[in-house]
Amino acid sequence: MRFGPLSHPQMSSPRGLHYRACAGPEPCVLFQKGICMNEPNAIELVACIGLDWADRRHVICLQATGCPEAESLQLEQKPDALHEWIAQQRVRFQGGKVGIAIEQTRGAVIHALMMYDFLELYPINPKALARFREAFRVSGAKDDPSDAELLMDMLRLHRNRLRAWLPDTVETRRLQILAEYRRKLVNNRIRHTNRITSLLKMYFPQALDWAGELGTMQSCDFLQKWPTLTAIQQTRPAQLRKFYLDHHSRNLALIEERLAQIRTARSLTDDPAIVETLSLAVQAEAAQLRPVIEWIPRYDHIIAQQFALHPEHELFESFPGAGPVYAPRLLIALGTDRSRWASSADLQSHSGIAPVTEQSGNSCWVHRRLACSNFIRQTFHEFAAQSIQWSSWARAYYDQMRDRGLRHPAAVRALAFKWIRIIYRCWKDRQPYQEEIHLKALRDKRSPLAGKLD
Structure with a gap:
């Protein structure tokens, strides 16, 4: 976790990241001060x-x-x-x-x-x-x-x-550790599937179609049973058909199509030095991927149980698209101490969603904030992307940003910037989010989005 809105003048902004779309009337960069010794309630350190x-x-x-x-x-x-x-x-x-x-x-x-x-x-x-x-x-x-x-x-x-560090409640810290480690498991799953994809492309590319979606138990079983084209072509069709059915593959037409492809397939290379070594590497990656796949649902179950016991779960469940993954992560990002964030801009800076503005003379440069918690930034970014499917104003705002020429990541980031203001106000007031109230506020203010909602 990073502390304070730090920036560096040599940090470059990737092409296509339109951060000016995030800019608003609130300042993007705040310097968070802790206990001031001039305050009457400040406790002097011995x-x-x-x-x-x-x-x-x-x-x-x-x-x-x-x-x-x-x-x-x-x-x-x-x-x-x-x-x-x-x-x-x-x-x-x-x-x-x-x-x-x-x-x-x-x-x-x-x-x-x-x-x-x-x-x-x-x-x-x-x-x-x-x-x-x-x-x-x-x-x-x-x-x-x-x-x-x-x-x-x-x-x-x-x-x-x-700024002095004060630990949050036991329930919140427990959720934080669980959610962060779950994300590490997901990253490990992605890492192993990427390695498997790269290895298969070098000697057995057909397996990418026949094994099913990588990152599932079916693909792990397939690759450990048949790591080479020769191995699978020596297997009886009835055994292959049973394998797919046992792994809940009910598309019979797809199964028969795969069996036909297996019979007539030609290998990319017959070099034993390549096939034997890379097939061992694929089996090793599949063996490491299996326990990761098993543990992610277990973590999901434990997180859901702990989140349901948290006194503020209803507040964060109310945000459209949050679901069982992002609702606990939003709770972790804000915490339970209402004095932690002085304003929504404070939270926007800490999360990394707000850009950094550097100004010198007549030049002004707006770029991505790098000194922040990747986990928190990822939380708001991915939640905003999910909300597009569940919130009418979020869809309208995203479409508006796309119409202005922003690419998908920049448009989602701009939407996350808006969402943080809303989430912060609901959190500060301890009131669950209600879509109807927000839509009414947009119409009352004659927001350009209101016309797209009718």
Whole structure:
């Protein structure tokens, strides 16, 4: 997860990405400030800590409030050592608030630190630390002790510009971990099917038609039974027919067509060095793909159960096209803390849907936002694409963007920009979305979309 709307002047925008269509009256880039020390309700930290974590040992730089000197130490990456050190700090500072700056938003160290109420965690974007380091070390020198000191200085000197991390509810965090890992399984399925496609094209392209849709159990069974053209041509037609029927392929005409093609097919190559090695690779990929296919429905079932138990599931189920996949992901994106997002523009920037505007003199450049959570950006983008089938105004707006010359991805992105404003207002008011109310608002405002809805 990325923190803050960061941009880089050398980031290029791919051709055809019309981000100006997303522009609106609200600013696209917001700088999120955390607790300001000048606010009356701000809690003063009794100590600032910079923690540079690693797999084997952690480097810590600590400076107590009012103390001119900083302390440095190292801890082994062991739960007992970390918890013992935290307990010592609780006793030392008598339970006062201790701030910790760390280059991590999730992982072993964060999981351990979030258990303690007297610790206030400040995740630092690695890019922000790198820029901070370059400001004082133009040589590019880097080591763990100096990074820990820089993290501590960022917190001690610029706390008013940092945002404290507060964990969401247990139900929401559980859904987040489940949904994110499900997406990783889907990505693995895509990765394996792409590899299988590439391998088959090099020696057995007919299998792409005969095995059925890749990414299914039928295709895995087919490729593990018959990884070569010779193997399948030596199989009796009755056995092949039974295979398709056992895998719920009920199109008898298609089955007979495939059997006829198998009888008369010619191999792309007979070179044993190619056929034998690539067929083994296909079988290996199919074997790895099988458990991924099995686990995705299991995750879907668990996510559906957990989402149904979440107190805010009805709100996110109300958005057209959200369904069992995107409704939990929208909930994860917004969370349950209503003070988390100051405005819809804040959420648009964090999600990466809002573009970055760079202006210098008479030149203005609008380009894609790269410093964001890919999972969150993907959530809003894919939900917007789904909503086109279920929402009349979403279809009208998408068609309007296409008529203006935008390609499909840019039109969907512009629609997602609009959806975030609506989702944010429903979330802020704790009111489920109602299509009729939104359509009435469009007509009352005499929106150009209203004419396309009649």
